[in-house]
Amino acid sequence: MSELSGTARHNISFTLNGETVSGSAEPRMLLTDFLNYELGLTGNHVGCEHGVCGACTLLIDDNPERGCLTFAVQVDGRDVKTVESLAGREGDLNDLQLAFRKHHALQCGYCTPGVLMSLTAYLEHTPEPNEEELRDMLSGHICRCTGYVGMVKAALDVVEQRKAKA
Amino acid sequence: MKPKAFDYMRANSVDEAVAGLAKTGEGARILAGGQSMVPILNFRLADPELLIDISRIKELDYIKIDGNAVQIGAATRQAKVMAWPELADRIPLLAKALPHVGHFQTRSRGTICGSLAHADPSSEIPLCLAMLDGEVILKSASGERRLAAADFQTGMLSTAKRDDEMLVAARFPIAEAGTGYAFDEMAQRRGDFAIVAVAATVSASKIRLGVGGVADKPTIVEWGNIAGDELDDALNAFAWELGGYDDVHATARYRRELVRRLGRRVIEEART
Ligand SMILES: Cc1cc2nc3c(=O)[nH]c(=O)nc-3n(C[C@@H](O)[C@H](O)[C@H](O)COP(=O)(O)OP(=O)(O)OC[C@H]3O[C@@H](n4cnc5c(N)ncnc54)[C@H](O)[C@@H]3O)c2cc1C
Ligand code: FES
Ligand code: FES
Numbered sequence: 426m427s428e429l430s431g432t433a434r435h436n437i438s439f440t441l442n443g444e445t446v447s448g449s450a451e452p453r454m455l456l457t458d459f460l461n462y463e464l465g466l467t468g469n470h471v472g473c474e475h476g477v478c479g480a481c482t483l484l485i486d487d488n489p490e491r492g493c494l495t496f497a498v499q500v501d502g503r504d505v506k507t508v509e510s511l512a513g514r515e516g517d518l519n520d521l522q523l524a525f526r527k528h529h530a531l532q533c534g535y536c537t538p539g540v541l542m543s544l545t546a547y548l549e550h551t552p553e554p555n556e557e558e559l560r561d562m563l564s565g566h567i568c569r570c571t572g573y574v575g576m577v578k579a580a581l582d583v584v585e586q587r588k589a590k591a
Numbered sequence: 592m593k594p595k596a597f598d599y600m601r602a603n604s605v606d607e608a609v610a611g612l613a614k615t616g617e618g619a620r621i622l623a624g625g626q627s628m629v630p631i632l633n634f635r636l637a638d639p640e641l642l643i644d645i646s647r648i649k650e651l652d653y654i655k656i657d658g659n660a661v662q663i664g665a666a667t668r669q670a671k672v673m674a675w676p677e678l679a680d681r682i683p684l685l686a687k688a689l690p691h692v693g694h695f696q697t698r699s700r701g702t703i704c705g706s707l708a709h710a711d712p713s714s715e716i717p718l719c720l721a722m723l724d725g726e727v728i729l730k731s732a733s734g735e736r737r738l739a740a741a742d743f744q745t746g747m748l749s750t751a752k753r754d755d756e757m758l759v760a761a762r763f764p765i766a767e768a769g770t771g772y773a774f775d776e777m778a779q780r781r782g783d784f785a786i787v788a789v790a791a792t793v794s795a796s797k798i799r800l801g802v803g804g805v806a807d808k809p810t811i812v813e814w815g816n817i818a819g820d821e822l823d824d825a826l827n828a829f830a831w832e833l834g835g836y837d838d839v840h841a842t843a844r845y846r847r848e849l850v851r852r853l854g855r856r857v858i859e860e861a862r863t
Contacts, residue, residue, distance in 0.1 A: 427600070427601050428598060428599070428600040428611075428641075429598060429599045429600070430598055431596035431597045431598045431599070431640075432596055451596065452596070452597060452598065452599035452642070453593065453594045453595065453596050453597060453632075455593070455633075458593075474592045474630075474633050475592070475629075475630035475633055475634065476626055476629070476630055476697060479694075479696060482696050488670075488699045488700070489695065489696045489699050490696065490699055490700050491626075491696060491697070491700070493629070493633070494625045494626060494629040494630065494700070495625065495629070496599070496629075498599055498601075499601075499644065499646070543695065543696055546699075547695060560781075561690075561695075561781055561782075562694070562695045564694055564780060564781040564782040565693075565694030565695055565696040565697065565782060566696075
């Protein structure tokens with residue numbers, strides 16, 4: 426059992442996008458705040474802080490989860506991936522990101538990191554979804570400026586590309 | 592919106608978790624998937640002294656067949672249950688209801704037992720457990736007890752669980768041959784909380800209809816295998832009995848209409 430005092434900071438360390446990171450956090454610090462304010466990341470976004478909008482969706486042990494409904498101390502020792510994990514070292518976009526660009530699946534891009542991380546996990550889970558299934562999955566995200574048509578097109582395009590490659 | 596400070600315990604076993612509850616009493620709260628608890632904390636609707644995280648207790652992460660029921664441990668996530676290959680055969684009602692519980696991204700964290708403990712009147716999982724006459728297993732430092740779903744949920748967001756107790760499992764009775772199961776709901780958008788959720792089981796001699804989102808907890812009625820006008824009259828009387836309330840999502844009148852329409856629809860579906 427490990428019991429952590431609420432008024433002190435506690436050391437945590439976890440794998441973030443393939444590299445070990447560490448820092449300290451009070452139990453009440455949300456993972457989103459730890460990533461943004463302690464580690465200085467900018468990819469993961471925060472919209473509502475109550476699990477509804479999906480902007481903060483990231484992968485914990487490859488599961489799509491809400492960063493805003495996770496405390497930083499909960500990911501001690503685990504594997505976290507944010508949108509920064511998708512592009513290659515030279516900044517070359519992956520197939521999903523390229524498809525988003527091609528199909529105009531974003532405008533302001535605020536919801537996009539969460540959507541990309543959800544899709545990353547979803548296409549592992551369901552490699553050949555149909556449009557209805559994709560729309561159902563996207564119900565876990567709120568996009569206020571672009572809409573979902575481009576996202577669906579981009580995802581279906583990636584499904585086809587991956588099928589052709591397999 | 593940030594939570595107030597709380598002490599945090601990552602429990603590695605049920606014994607540790609119930610010891611924490613025993614020690615801290617009503618100031619302690621269980622954290623399972625956090626999909627309801629963390630919003631509550633972020634909104635500062637609750638400020639527990641101690642949060643006991645049970646999400647990594649391995650002995651609570653299971654689905655097993657035990658006697659005539661499927662027993663699901665308290666750390667088992669909704670996504671894992673949905674992906675269980677035997678689900679549609681063993682608990683068809685839950686198989687039909689789970690896709691309506693939140694989203695792909697929340698089911699990956701939210702647990703079956705967390706939803707039961709939270710006891711939202713419009714939640715799908717408590718409705719299913721009540722419809723099937725399932726049970727929960729509660730544990731404290733001083734012992735274990737089982738409660739029928741109908742005795743467990745006592746009202747809106749309230750249950751018969753004592754402060755020193757936690758749910759360790761839920762038991763869903765296995766489907767009976769010759770009984771049909773159906774589920775449907777109306778929500779503002781896919782994955783939102785239901786305005787009205789309905790579940791039906793129909794056998795040769797009996798219709799059971801359960802409704803969530805109208806009264807303060809799932810409500811169930813039983814009729815003989817009636818049809819036609821007789822069924823419409825029974826549905827209408829039931830809708831009025833439930834009462835219902837006006838809120839930002841819907842009027843009481845609209846809720847009654849949903850009970851009549853969706854009720855009819857699920858009963859017909861469960862018949863076939
Ligand atoms: C965007 C969004 C949409 C949602 N839509 C729906 C929906 O349509 N339908 C629906 O039913 N739910 C919905 N939910 C809530 C659902 O996802 C939660 O999974 C569920 O209500 C709680 O489960 P949890 O494991 O996350 O529990 P937590 O949030 O960790 O806990 C919830 C409550 O139960 C208590 N608790 C949890 N586990 C135990 C235990 N083992 N013993 C004792 N007490 C316990 C906690 O102390 C807390 O009071 C939604 C959530 C979000 C964020
Ligand atoms: S910020 Fe997490 S879901 Fe909106
Ligand atoms: S791209 Fe602007 S909110 Fe989705």
